[in-house]
Amino acid sequence: MDYITLTGVSALGTHGVLDFEHTDPQPFVVDATLYLDLSDASRSDDLADTVSYAQIADRIVSVIQGEHCDLIERLAQRIADSILLLWRVQRTVVTVHKPKAPIEQDFGDVSVTIEREQPSGASYGDEKIDTPTKASQAAAEQTEQTEQVQDPPELHTAILALGGNVGDVSLAMREAIVSLDALPGNQITGISALYRTAPWGVPGAEPVPDFYNAVVELSTPLSARELLEHIHTIEAEHGRTRDVHWDSRTLDIDIIDFNGTVSADPDLTLPHPRAWQRAFVLRPWLDVQPNAQLVGEHEGAVAELAQRAPDAHAVQLESLDWILQTGRTKEDGQR
Ligand SMILES: Nc1ncnc2c1ncn2[C@@H]1O[C@H](COP(=O)(O)OP(=O)(O)OP(=O)(O)O)[C@@H](O)[C@H]1O
Numbered sequence: 001m002d003y004i005t006l007t008g009v010s011a012l013g014t015h016g017v018l019d020f021e022h023t024d025p026q027p028f029v030v031d032a033t034l035y036l037d038l039s040d041a042s043r044s045d046d047l048a049d050t051v052s053y054a055q056i057a058d059r060i061v062s063v064i065q066g067e068h069c070d071l072i073e074r075l076a077q078r079i080a081d082s083i084l085l086l087w088r089v090q091r092t093v094v095t096v097h098k099p100k101a102p103i104e105q106d107f108g109d110v111s112v113t114i115e116r117e118q119p120s121g122a123s124y125g126d127e128k129i130d131t132p133t134k135a136s137q138a139a140a141e142q143t144e145q146t147e148q149v150q151d152p153p154e155l156h157t158a159i160l161a162l163g164g165n166v167g168d169v170s171l172a173m174r175e176a177i178v179s180l181d182a183l184p185g186n187q188i189t190g191i192s193a194l195y196r197t198a199p200w201g202v203p204g205a206e207p208v209p210d211f212y213n214a215v216v217e218l219s220t221p222l223s224a225r226e227l228l229e230h231i232h233t234i235e236a237e238h239g240r241t242r243d244v245h246w247d248s249r250t251l252d253i254d255i256i257d258f259n260g261t262v263s264a265d266p267d268l269t270l271p272h273p274r275a276w277q278r279a280f281v282l283r284p285w286l287d288v289q290p291n292a293q294l295v296g297e298h299e300g301a302v303a304e305l306a307q308r309a310p311d312a313h314a315v316q317l318e319s320l321d322w323i324l325q326t327g328r329t330k331e332d333g334q335r
């Protein structure tokens with residue numbers, strides 16, 4: 001199996017059992033090996049056929065700087081989880097070093113190493129992670145020969161807004177992101193923070209729960225229309241029905257921008273026709289593209305539109321590392 005190795009990624013964090021370790025930052029150093037099939041990337045010379053080691057380094061640093069763990073075993077698990085969100089990575093070995101650990105004796109380093117893999121039988125779109133049989137190897141070789149004469153697919157950059165206000169929204173959004181990333185050829189290239197936002201334009205006399213919103217940047221070979229079809233399937237998997245416009249919902253995913261395309265088609269309007277006046281979309285968009293520009297009728301710098309939007313003051317940062325959480329959050333569980 002091919003692999004990518006990244007060593008010595010370091011950052012300050014507040015992990016440890018002792019009281020002062022909860023407040024005084026100390027260095028943590030991480031080595032990670034990612035096992036994945038690099039045969040496509042080695043032929044195509046295209047980043048979309050592999051995983052970006054810069055993105056892995058970012059994820060590792062975010063986890064080190066993120067939520068407190070008592071044990072470096074737990075920190076290593078959180079790092080492995082964040083790496084395995086990338087569907088291409090089949091297995092990862094993560095070592096966390098804590099060179100300044102509070103140990104009275106002279107010591108050089110202390111570290112833990114864990115090895116984790118995708119859940120068994122994990123299936124991603126049409127791609128199943130399986131031990132290759134002779135037949136599947138022969139089929140793969142055949143495909144490789146065919147692929148050599150094909151042009152690599154054209155990749156598009158899509159900005160997707162995710163939101164919801166019913167049930168465990170952040171879990172639904174994390175699962176949706178994994179599903180989007182798992183579609184063949186897709187790669188999530190940016191994930192915003194999670195924001196808690198006041199309901200925008202939602203009708204009805206009853207009080208409506210706040211929404212959670214986030215934005216992702218996606219590199220995709222799919223057309224905008226194909227992507228929208230997949231999005232509808234993912235929304236439906238999370239119990240979304242489309243009965244009432246702007247009603248409370250478990251999961252809503254909108255295509256905000258698709259390579260700067262402008263289209264008035266009502267089935268797929270681009271950019272999203274209401275994005276320009278929604279700080280709950282514009283603010284998280286800036287997290288993944290700080291210099292983003294909206295095209296079309298309401299064109300302008302997203303940073304300026306976000307400030308001017310009527311709900312600019314109703315968008316509150318909820319979590320920077322929400323994507324790394326596992327299971328239900330206490331708060332979500334009560335919703
Ligand atoms: N850019 C777009 N992204 C997603 N859906 C779109 C887009 N443009 C048009 N649509 C169409 O809008 C229809 C309704 O979408 P949806 O149910 O997500 O709307 P909504 O969430 O109630 O309102 P809003 O679009 O204002 O967020 C979809 O069936 C889809 O075909």
Ligand SMILES: Nc1nc2c(c(=O)[nH]1)N=C(CO)CN2
Nearest residue numbers: 163197198199200211246280
């Ligand atoms: N704060 C907030 N308000 C909304 C949202 C949303 O995601 N966040 N989505 C809506 C319809 O898509 C309507 N109103």
